[in-house]
Amino acid sequence: GFGERKAKAERMFSLMDGFLKNDPFSLQKDIIHHVEYTVARSRFSFDDYEAYQAVSHSVRDRLIERWHDTHIYFKKKKSKRLYFLSLEFLMGRSLSNSVINLGIQDQYTEALSQLGFEFEVLAEQEGDASLGNGGLARFSACQMDSLATLDYPAWGYGLRYEYGLFRQIIVDGFQHEQPDYWLNYGNPWEIERIHVTYEVKFYGTVEDVDRNGEKLKVWIPGETVEAVAYDNPIPGYGTRNTINLRLWAAKPNNQFDLEAYNTGDYINSIVNKQRTETISNVLYPDDRSHQGKEMRLKQQYFFVSASLQDIIRRFKEAHNNFDELPEQVALHLNDTHPSLSIAEIMRILVDEEHLGWDKAWNIVCKIFSFTTHTVVAEGLEKIPVDLLGSLLPRHLQILYEINSNFMEELKKRIGLDYSRLSRMSIVEEGAVKSIRMANLSIVCSHTVNGVSKLHSNTLKTKTFKDFYELWPEKFQYTTNGVTQRRWIVVSNPSLCALLSKWLGTEAWIRNADLLTGLRDHVDNTGFRQEWKMVKRLNKMRLAEYIETMSGLKVSLDAMFDVQVKRIHEYKRQLLNIFGIIHRYDCLKNMDKNDRRKVVPRVCIIGGKAAPGYEIAKKIIKLCHAVAEKINNDADIGDLLKLVFIPDYNVSVAELVIPGADLSQHLSTAGQEASGTGSMKFLMNGCLLLATEDGSTVEIIEEIGSENLFLFGAKAHEVSELREKGGTLKVPLQFARVLRMVRDGHFGDKDYFESLCDTVEVGNDLYLLGSDFGSYLEAQAAADKAFVEPEKWIKMSILSAAGSGRFSSDRTIREYAERTWKIDPCQCPF
Ligand code: OX2
Structure with a gap:
């Protein structure tokens, strides 16, 4: 019973000896503990890199405590959650950012100096997590920092590429690309969740089945890959809240190909399995151009399928009626890369949960929001129908159905304006028949966000003019921002100190609008010096x-x-x-x-x-x-x-x-x-x-x-x-x-x-x-x-x-209030 479980938990907590302490002496004990037991180096000889590893593990322990509390609290409060879906996150390094957000940088600096190490030197040992290309991906990372800092109940979902963005080396003035096998030396910032796995299916056929007079579509997949979760805690600044960035990796599942096995083709069967692992292998290095490659589409669906299974499972733990989904779940599409989510959630609701199409569609249209980061129509993602149909036959049917319903509705609204209908169609006819992922995302999202005022005007008057005329209320803009924690506090400590001194407070670290206070000192020569x-x-x-x-x-x-x-x-x-x-x-x-x-x-x-x-x-x-x-x-x-x-x-x-x-x-x-x-x-x-x-x-x-x-x-x-x-x-x-x-x-x-x-x-x-x-x-x-x-x-x-407005805190607050309709949920200290 409940009482028993609680007693057990309390006894365990007493064994834990309370939460970890952050005074320099306790930190030293923990660091040395990790040198000995995690890094497994003799306490008398470890180099800077090993020291970095030990320090990171001690920081991770502290992140985990907060991560747990935050999630227990979110669950208890049953607050509506944002799921931020992005195929790219450029997190960079984590050590400095983490200790700063946890508010224990001075303690670490002191602890390390007593051990004969310099914090900055160890921080330099860390390699970047480069799971993204450029602006879009770094913006995702900034948004995660702001979501945590502003106490929003949010999760990020992404892919755990084994090779991040290529390393650029220059030989004789020419760029050469080298693989970024960033996990080579281990990654202390992630927690592998071997029990959080989902099967992701590909290929196969769709069959019509008559079950008790009801006509059903049944997808019989041809390949199954397993997705395993890796959690990356994201600490907020000046709060206990620590949210999760869950990244998926592909691994072969345990069911062997029995036939191959029995015919003695043991080696080939294993080689084939390894091929499935490659799905989350490598990040596509093209910033803003799309080539309709099968592996890229596989990555997208792999990501979407695992994330949605996880989200729906969590929803069903506490709710049994899908009508409540829009009050509990906001799904954000970071560009069109995750937009197969729309077809996937329809498939889940209709084929697996047996909701009627219209009912499912009404729910789905209330949960998605979409940010587009492009201007030019040529930059928009298109997926060839042949490719999609072979990889995801059931999804292609669903997309056709979404489109035919949309076309019907549109004809009622605008009449038989064929050129307009064909421009707005989710399906593009032509040399290569394809699915327009942006049109799909617009049709299904309640909000379409531009990333600046000017961009949004371009979307309304050019790129998505037809859609704007149909649904003006969907089109919003939320100007991008960056986190001052990373871009001032971590990267420019001397400026950070100067700002706090002259503003008389550190509050600007959570409220960048306070930076306007600098204007008061602009004529002060001492300040300028x-x-x-x-x-x-x-x-x-x-x-x-x-x-x-x-x-x-x-x-x-x-x-x-x-x-x-x-x-x-x-x-x-x-x-x-x-x-x-x-x-x-x-x-x-x-x-x-x-x-x-x-x-x-x-x-x-x-x-x-x-x-x-x-x-x-x-x-x-x-x-x-x-x-x-x-x-x-x-x-x-x-x-x-x-x-x-x-x-x-x-x-x-x-x-x-x-x-x-x-x-x-x-x-x-x-x-x-x-x-x-x-x-x-x-x-x-x-x-x-x-x-x-x-x-x-x-x-x-x-x-x-x-x-x-x-x-x-x-x-x-x-x-x-x-x-x-x-x-x-x-x-x-x-x-x-x-x-x-x-x-x-x-x-x-x-x-x-x-x-x-x-x-x-x-x-x-x-x-x-x-x-x-x-x-x-x-x-x-x-x-x-x-x-x-x-x-x-x-x-x-x-x-x-004047830079305060460009804090991602402002961006996130606007999204939260206007688009996602989520409220802060601050875990007590
Ligand atoms: C970039 C945009 O090029 C850039 O202008 C913007 O600041 C950034 O996204 C964040 O919104 N891939 N990267 C981008 O767009 C796409 C597509």
Whole structure:
């Protein structure tokens, strides 16, 4: 009975000796315990990596306690839960973030120093968890941090890829990809749940069965794979709440292929089994492009099926009526990658739970919300019907049925407007008949979110215009944000201390709006002096990194000018490189006297190109070719340096961003849905040089256009400029730079030819030529501001002061209140 169970639990708790203690002495005991029993190294000889492992395990123990309490509490409160479904999470490192969020960083620092270790050095031992590509994936990670911190009853679901995003190495200026087998040395931050497993089925056929006069569809699958859960605790800051990120891995199930076994084909039967394991093996490295690959679809369904089984099981533990599902469960689709969930949940409700179609559909339409991160229709995911039909025959039927119902309803509303009907259809007819995952997601979701105000307008007026006219109320926007815990507290400790000192409180760590308080001190010279010192310190850190990485010594007096993000034509790294070539060319043609007035620059570029994206790879090579020339030109010296930072990832970002004076966000207006890098730079007092794209429009509202350097065509001007195409006027400087590259000024003339072609007049889709003039003006304005240090520092302070709105805490609160309709549920301490 209940009394007995409670007594037993109480006795066990007394054996536990209460919760773990966090004073430095207790921490030391726990660390040494883990060195001895977990890492199994003699207590007298363990290196930094082993010390890191032991420390991490001691932190994990503390996370687990809170994780348990949080989940018991959520269960008890029966509050509605958010399930955040995403195929990508870029978590980066966990150690510093965890001890900071647990509020025990000082204790750890002291404990370790008494053991002869430095906390920062151990934290550096950790490798990144790179289970994602870029902005979308890091945004997922920031949202998890905010969900935990704001006490929302939420779970994240994802895939536990064994190979994360490839490591980028540069050989002779070319990008090479190396596998990121990140689990090689173990992962102390996850908890394997060998008992939480589900079968996921693929292939096979669907049969019509008559059961007691009822016509049923029965899916007879051809392959079964087992999904096993790995839980990753996500601690909130300043709260006991610690939520869960559950990642699925594929493993072969135990039922052997009996026939193969009996015919003596033992080895082959095992080899076949191993093949099923590969589903969660590797992350697809293409940022924003979709190729209809079977393995990718398998991953998506594997993820969806395991997550929904888990969610439905949990729901059924406490409820027996599916009508209650919408009051208990919010399912969030992070882009269309998890949108097979819609067909899967219909299958579960109709085929397995035997609800009528209409009843099931009504329920399903109340639980999904959807965020889209793209602008261009070509970027939207489509799945060939043949592929889907063979892998998931029953789901294809369901999708057809959803679509035919939708088409019927639509005809009633808009009449027989066939071109419109075919644009809105979930099924795309054509050379390759396919399923449009975005249309599916819009039809079934109660809310369709854009990621910035501008993006949402594009969705309403272009990308999803037809849908907006049909269901205007579905279309919302929630501007992205980033977590100040990671992007200030973890990555910029000196700025963190400065902010708390001058704001007189640490409360900004949970309430970023308080950063506006910095405006009150902007005229205080003492404050500005300290601000300057912090930037200098971070520039030193970055300069050291650049030197160890590339051997290049850079001057701290130079302006550190940074562009770091995935390499994409629309992000226009090429515009940056052309600007650098132009600067170099000007320097070469300048006399000694004029040179003395030039602001020295260290230009830093970093980012990965998708392995199959040729043009992006050529951009990387050009960057190296130009760097080679400039950096070895003794005549130029410290006036200009160009550095490519290889293998840009979360932990590199933590180092680079705080050290930047200027950062560049150059996407052709209307192309970047939001952009989140800019927000991290802003928080760190780095000035932006940017187009009026994505969330920059809202950044301008917060900090004023006088505090950043804007340039380029506006979003509403772009389509007209593109139409003008070949007749557009391009500045002479642009033509000259292009010529230099074409003429082999930087070598590899032939190799760069196709790259040059992409920006030739008439072919210049991203408008590099027509934006070049105003780009150079913005750069000149930045130089001018930099030579007035007091002005620059003010702009820097006002940038950080206006960054509060771009905290992911604000993003999450908006989603929670408007979209998910969930309430905070704070586990008592
Ligand atoms: C990115 C978008 O490109 C970027 O603008 C946005 O800030 C980020 O998502 C987070 O919303 N894959 N990555 C993105 O979109 C897709 C698709």
